[in-house]
Amino acid sequence: MKPPKRLQVLVDEGLIDEVVRQLMSGKEANVYVVRCGGEVRCAKIYKDATERSFRQAVDYTENRKVKNSRQARAMAKGTRYGREATEAAWQSAEVDALYRLAGAGVRVPKPYNFFEGVLLMELVTDAEGAAAPRLNDCIFSSEDAVRHHATLLREVLRMLGAGIVHGDLSEFNILLGTDAEGQPGPVIIDLPQAVDAAGNNHAQRMLLRDVGNLRAFFGRFAPELLATDYGPEIWDLYRQGVLTSDTVLTGRFDAPVGAVDVGGVMGEIADAKLEEAARRLRMAGG
Numbered sequence: 001m002k003p004p005k006r007l008q009v010l011v012d013e014g015l016i017d018e019v020v021r022q023l024m025s026g027k028e029a030n031v032y033v034v035r036c037g038g039e040v041r042c043a044k045i046y047k048d049a050t051e052r053s054f055r056q057a058v059d060y061t062e063n064r065k066v067k068n069s070r071q072a073r074a075m076a077k078g079t080r081y082g083r084e085a086t087e088a089a090w091q092s093a094e095v096d097a098l099y100r101l102a103g104a105g106v107r108v109p110k111p112y113n114f115f116e117g118v119l120l121m122e123l124v125t126d127a128e129g130a131a132a133p134r135l136n137d138c139i140f141s142s143e144d145a146v147r148h149h150a151t152l153l154r155e156v157l158r159m160l161g162a163g164i165v166h167g168d169l170s171e172f173n174i175l176l177g178t179d180a181e182g183q184p185g186p187v188i189i190d191l192p193q194a195v196d197a198a199g200n201n202h203a204q205r206m207l208l209r210d211v212g213n214l215r216a217f218f219g220r221f222a223p224e225l226l227a228t229d230y231g232p233e234i235w236d237l238y239r240q241g242v243l244t245s246d247t248v249l250t251g252r253f254d255a256p257v258g259a260v261d262v263g264g265v266m267g268e269i270a271d272a273k274l275e276e277a278a279r280r281l282r283m284a285g286g
Helices: 005-012 069-077 080-103 142-161 203-218 223-227 230-240 262-284
Strands: 018-025 029-036 039-046 111-115 118-122 174-178 184-188
Touching: 005 039, 005 118, 018 039, 080 111, 080 118, 142 184, 142 203, 142 223, 142 230, 203 223, 203 230
Parallel strands: none
Antiparallel strands: 018 029, 029 039, 039 118, 111 118, 174 184
């Protein structure tokens, strides 16, 4: 196919040999299957801020590192340079997160290059070599649902160990790829909204929502998962500084008795409404 304008630059630079087809159009980016030498990869073209449906809310961008104080001031003021810097930081956040998480052993697509707002990375495939489906497009047995849920909880622990909370983890941004032994296994994607677990004041709320989304989805196939409470347990162990990727979780958590955090409750309600709106948007878009 004829390369889109944003990919033609990479073709001219010799980073891409051929654009095979469009793989998907998402809320934040368009993804294409491309050939690079003898390998098939994917190219993620980030949409401009005015075209995205995902909000760059301060909840996500809080405490992100910038190059210098001038850039930070411009971003805060919303000047043209500041908006460009904010956009660049949003895009590079995913690249940084992919490298950090891959280094921590989390199953994410392997990144290869980031050039002119385009991320070249591994094309996650199924056992037949076709592009891997999203979890939302899959049906699971109770046994497989429990197994994949446990695998993803372990990935959440590894992510926390790397200092990262996904922030938008759900069945819509996890692929069912194949592992090193050729067995089906989840692969986490879409990380531009990833937050610093220690430096972002909203990280706890996002972690609880991420884990809650996993429980709700896999609980459709294994109802016993709906009775678990892994999110608060994970965060409490992380807060105490005793959480590792090998920590044995129980799925139980007894919340300390105290004053009700009204602000936190309202935040959870607002997040639930936003998540439901985003879910409906994704479903409407196929």
